[in-house]
Amino acid sequence: xxxxxxxxxxxxxxxxxxxxxxxxxxxxxxxxxxxxxxxxxxxxxxxxxxxxxxxxxxxxxxxxxxxxxxxxxxxxxxxxxxxxxxxxxxxxxxxxxxxxxxxxxxxxxxxxxxxxxxxxxxxxxxxxxxxxxxxxxxxxxxxxxxxxxxxxxxxxxxxxxxxxxxxxxxxxxxxxxxxxxxxxxxxxxxxxxxxxxxxxxxxxxxxxxxxxxxxxxxxxxxxxxxxxxxxxxxxxxxxxxxxxxxxxxxxxxxxxxxxxxxxxxxxxxxxxxxxxxxxxxxxxxxxxxxxxxxxxxxxxxxxxxxxxxxxxxxxxxxxxxxxxxxxxxxxxxxxxxxxxxxxxxxxxxxxxxxxxxxxxxxxxxxxxxxxxxxxxxxxxxxxxxxxxxxxxxxxxxxxxxxxxxxxxxxxxxxxxxxxxxxxxxx
Amino acid sequence: xxxxxxxxxxxxxxxxxxxxxxxxxxxxxxxxxxxxxxxxxxxxxxxxxxxxxxxxxxxxxxxxxxxxxxxxxxxxxxxxxxxxxxxxxxxxxxxxxxxxxxxxxxx
Amino acid sequence: xxxxxxxxxxxxxxxxxxxxxxxxxxxxxxxxxxxxxxxxxxxxxxxxxxxxxxxxxxxxxxxxxxxxxxxxxxxxxxxxxxxxxxxxxxxxxxxxxxxxxxxxxxxxxxxxxxxxxxxxxxxxxxxxxxxxxxxxxxxxxxxxxxxxxxx
Numbered sequence: 001x002x003x004x005x006x007x008x009x010x011x012x013x014x015x016x017x018x019x020x021x022x023x024x025x026x027x028x029x030x031x032x033x034x035x036x037x038x039x040x041x042x043x044x045x046x047x048x049x050x051x052x053x054x055x056x057x058x059x060x061x062x063x064x065x066x067x068x069x070x071x072x073x074x075x076x077x078x079x080x081x082x083x084x085x086x087x088x089x090x091x092x093x094x095x096x097x098x099x100x101x102x103x104x105x106x107x108x109x110x111x112x113x114x115x116x117x118x119x120x121x122x123x124x125x126x127x128x129x130x131x132x133x134x135x136x137x138x139x140x141x142x143x144x145x146x147x148x149x150x151x152x153x154x155x156x157x158x159x160x161x162x163x164x165x166x167x168x169x170x171x172x173x174x175x176x177x178x179x180x181x182x183x184x185x186x187x188x189x190x191x192x193x194x195x196x197x198x199x200x201x202x203x204x205x206x207x208x209x210x211x212x213x214x215x216x217x218x219x220x221x222x223x224x225x226x227x228x229x230x231x232x233x234x235x236x237x238x239x240x241x242x243x244x245x246x247x248x249x250x251x252x253x254x255x256x257x258x259x260x261x262x263x264x265x266x267x268x269x270x271x272x273x274x275x276x277x278x279x280x281x282x283x284x285x286x287x288x289x290x291x292x293x294x295x296x297x298x299x300x301x302x303x304x305x306x307x308x309x310x311x312x313x314x315x316x317x318x319x320x321x322x323x324x325x326x327x328x329x330x331x332x333x334x335x336x337x338x339x340x341x342x343x344x345x346x347x348x349x350x351x352x353x354x355x356x357x358x359x360x361x362x363x364x365x366x367x368x369x370x371x372x373x374x375x376x377x378x379x380x381x382x383x384x385x386x387x388x389x390x391x392x393x394x395x396x397x398x399x400x401x402x403x404x405x406x407x408x409x410x411x412x413x414x415x416x417x418x419x420x421x422x423x424x425x426x
Numbered sequence: 427x428x429x430x431x432x433x434x435x436x437x438x439x440x441x442x443x444x445x446x447x448x449x450x451x452x453x454x455x456x457x458x459x460x461x462x463x464x465x466x467x468x469x470x471x472x473x474x475x476x477x478x479x480x481x482x483x484x485x486x487x488x489x490x491x492x493x494x495x496x497x498x499x500x501x502x503x504x505x506x507x508x509x510x511x512x513x514x515x516x517x518x519x520x521x522x523x524x525x526x527x528x529x530x531x532x533x
Numbered sequence: 534x535x536x537x538x539x540x541x542x543x544x545x546x547x548x549x550x551x552x553x554x555x556x557x558x559x560x561x562x563x564x565x566x567x568x569x570x571x572x573x574x575x576x577x578x579x580x581x582x583x584x585x586x587x588x589x590x591x592x593x594x595x596x597x598x599x600x601x602x603x604x605x606x607x608x609x610x611x612x613x614x615x616x617x618x619x620x621x622x623x624x625x626x627x628x629x630x631x632x633x634x635x636x637x638x639x640x641x642x643x644x645x646x647x648x649x650x651x652x653x654x655x656x657x658x659x660x661x662x663x664x665x666x667x668x669x670x671x672x673x674x675x676x677x678x679x680x681x682x683x684x
Contacts, residue, residue, distance in 0.1 A: 101679075109681045120654075121679050192593055192676050201595055210432055211450050214497050217429055352681025354593070372599040375454070375496050426596035426678075444641035457650070459627060485639045493623055493631040495599040495648040502634075505610075505641030 038271075039278040042261055046273040047286040051397035053389065060392060065164065066331045067394040068402040073335065074163055076150040083140040087173040094178025097171055104159060104166050104334050104392060107175070109352045112186045112195065116178070119186040121354040124195035125157065125347045133183040142176040157346055159334040166333060195351040207366065207424045208303075215296060215370035215377045215422035223297030226290055231280030237294075240279070245301055252298050253305035253419055256407045258315040265319050265404030269295045269379050273399075286398040292377050296368045299421040306418055307365060309411040316408065323409025326402055327360070332393025338406075360413040366423025373426050380407060431526045433514065439506050441532045447478070448501040451516050451524060457492035473498055473524075475517040481510035508532055562652065568622050568629040572660055575620045575633075576668045584608075584669025586659055589646075597651040597677040606643035606661055606669070610636070616643035618662040625655035653677050 053059075066073040098107035099117030108117045110125040132142075144151055147162030147169075161167040167175070191197040210216035227237040227244065241247060252268055259266035266274075269286045272294050276282040284291040311320045327338040341347040341357050348359040368379040378386075381398040384406060388395040396402060434448040451473060458470030470492060477487040486502045498516075509532045516524040572581070585607035594600040608616050615638050621631035634645050643661070651657070658672040 105681060121676070123681055190676075199592070201593070211434060211448050211499060214452070217452065221429060354595075354676075354678030355681040357681075372495075373596040375598070426598075446644075448646075457627070480639065483637075483639065484635075485637055486645075487635040488645075489633040491628060491630045491632055493626050493628065493650045495650050499646070499648050501603075501646040502636075503640050503642035503644050505639055 037261070038275055040259070040261060040266075040271070040274040041277040042274075045397065046270045046399040047397045049397070053395065062333055062392050062394050065333050065335075065393060066329065067388070067396065068326050068329065068331060068406070069394075069396055069400065071329075073330070076154075076160065076163060077148055078151075080140065080144040080151040081147065083143050087139045087143060087176050089170070089173030089175070089177030091174070091177040091181045093171075094174035094176070097167075097175055098178065104161075105352070105390075110157075113179075114182045114184060114186050119188050119193055121193055121198075121351075122186070122195060123351040123353050123355075125341075125350045125352055125357070128186070128196075129179060130182050130184065130186045133180045139176055142179055143172055146172045146175055157336070157340045159336070164333050164335060198351065200349075201356050203423075203425065205424050207370075207420060207422060213370050213422060213424040214375075215368070215424065218293040218296050218377060219300045219422065222289075222293040226294055227297075229282075231276070231282040233281045235280050237276075237280065244298075248298060248301045250302055250305050252302040252421075253307055254309060256404060256411060257310055258313065258319055258408075260315065264401040265316075265323075265408045267381065267404060267407045268298055269381060270399050270404075272298070287379070287382060292368065292379060295379055296377055296422050299368065299419060303419050303421060306416045307411055307414045309408060309415065311408070311412050319405045319408050320412055322402075323405035323407070323412075326406050327409055332388065332391040334391040334393075336391045336393075338387070360410060362414070362417065364410050364414040365417040365419050366421060366425070368421060369423030369425050371425055377422060380410070431514065431516065431524060433512075433526060433528050435512065435528050435530065438531045438533055441507060442505065444503050444505045446501055446503055447512070448499070449476070449478075449514060450497060450499050452497055453516075453518070455490075455492065455494060455496045455498060459492075471519050473516045474519055475515075476500055477515050478502070478504075479513045480504065480506075481508070485512075506530060506532055563624070563626060563629045565624050568624040568658065571622055571629045572620065572658070575618075575660055575662070579666070579668055581660060581668040581670045584661060584671060586661060586669060586671035588657065588659055588671055588673040590657060590673045590675050593676045593678055594651060595678050597653065599648045600651050600675065600677075601646070602649050602657070603646040604644065604659055608643050608661070608663065608669075610638050610640055610642060612638045613664075615640070615664050616661050617664045619643070619645065620660045620662075621649070622658040622660070623649070623651060623655055624658065626650070626652045631657070651675055651677050 064072060095116050097103065098113055100106050106117070107113060108122040110123045112119070112122045112124060112128040112130055114130040145158070146167070148160040149156040149158035150160060159166065162169070162172055186194070188194045205212050207213050208216065210220060230236045255271070256265045256267040269291055272291050273284055273286055276284045284294065310316045330337045330340070338360070339346060341352070342360050342363065344359055347357045350357055364380060367383065368377050371378050381403050384403050385395040385398065429452040431449060431451040436445055439445055453473050454471070455473065456468050456471040458467070460468045462468050472490060472492055472494070474490050475488070476490065476498070478485045485504050488500055490498060509530060512528045512530065514526045518524070587605040589603035591600065604619065606616050610616065616636050619634040619636070621633070622629045623631050631649050632647065636643055654674070654676045656672050656674050659670060661669040663669070
């Protein structure tokens, strides 16, 4: 899948190895990164093509909505829709609809809404609507807020349920009818259900204990074994990196970084693919089992180091600015940006259903992470992809340059955070 | 590649001390309800039995059901009166057995 | 590690939810009656008394796939009188039995720990049998989080 053009000659390989050894020599002698550039395969993708989501996932065409690589979502209306006569909706149908998870996460992912969903773990990114029936809002206002809240608040987090075709007019009418019945606080069965009283989850597991975190097998057994396996050209990682626990102690803390030869930001996972191919001839594509084990291992080696990525050089500065724009770009049918969930003035430190949303800072130091709900290790690019899937946006292949820019921006928000890899999360 | 079970046990204890032994075995514990990517039901395949003996005598055993989480973790206590060998065995639905052993010295 | 789709990995609650929405009877979800029957099999119908059993389970489990559980019973572990068996029941799992532990006087202490799967918010019940034929019980409710994102 990756074409290097021509096979490296013996002399070429020897030169590459000598260069790498020299790099290690310099790195061991000084605290500064080596002047030599690590060999990388430049052409071809670093992940499988064509990129497909797992075939078991419900196929949902979200191509007509913006993604991190294109801006195509339907425009928002300029003015609210006029509703002349009162809407005739079915409040019982509306009550079911607002709790229906198959309809884009459901309204109660973000709102407490009285008895909807049995008041079972509703979220609080949006205001509590349990008494909205007393707020004196007319049908037109309620309709437009659900249909496309941007006509009232251009900065809203609310998905444009009508404009993006997630709900039809009759359904919005049913929801409006239900909202008008809400006149009492939600009947929470316990304080755990009330998002304003629910204890914030604190991750207390010892993520570096193999008894607790299965990802430690990758670090303690799988990666060290892969390190010694000879590739097609007869050499292995260990041929140039005899003592990675000493020589690569800080490397991952400075990743991702701008790679001029590729014209993009290079993260650890893509580095593994391109470097392994160029040096030992292994095809360890991004998100393969081998790549995941090695990427986890390389980041693990830098545990305890503060994340410190370059955002000062000219190219890195531009990548950072692109990453910042991408993290604020509204994408998908649900029209969410990273910032909508993960920035302090919007969704961060609030609940979506029973899930706590964290700020951008603190979201990278434990990646790659074991996910107990998935029984697998997720690297940060995989996390990006599945966030997109969750908000009904087209995801990109893991080696997309947009993900690189986002990776760099996220790393900059995490500057100074001490690495502790692999993490363990739900 | 098979991963060896992991066992956490003190090397040395005082006679009569009650210790905690932690065990972990790599196993997906397929509960028989999951569908694979093609939509086919993946059949049940779990570790259904675990046993620990000390110097040949039974100490602790467990019958596991699909509700035990993947990579089964089992921790239990033992009062150690003498030096000896702990033997651990995990039995898979398919009849295969995974075994491990650890020695302990009593001071 | 073979890839697991998100829907597959959440097979327990997803199966339950799908069948519940379809309105069909749900064979993959046990009832309190089945759980009671399982306990009855274990006790042989003998009386069960509340016991000094500490159940360490989180109030909210962020994910039902791996919930840490620890049990500690205040009871001697001598040859004359010890906890010999522990039955763990999840009332709303596809099958009520979670595990059954066998302890001996050499256990020294009636304390076990493991990690379990819970298909949704429910009560976990522990029934302990002692060597002198008594049955002790305790229970704890766990709320299993419903995730916010659509899947």
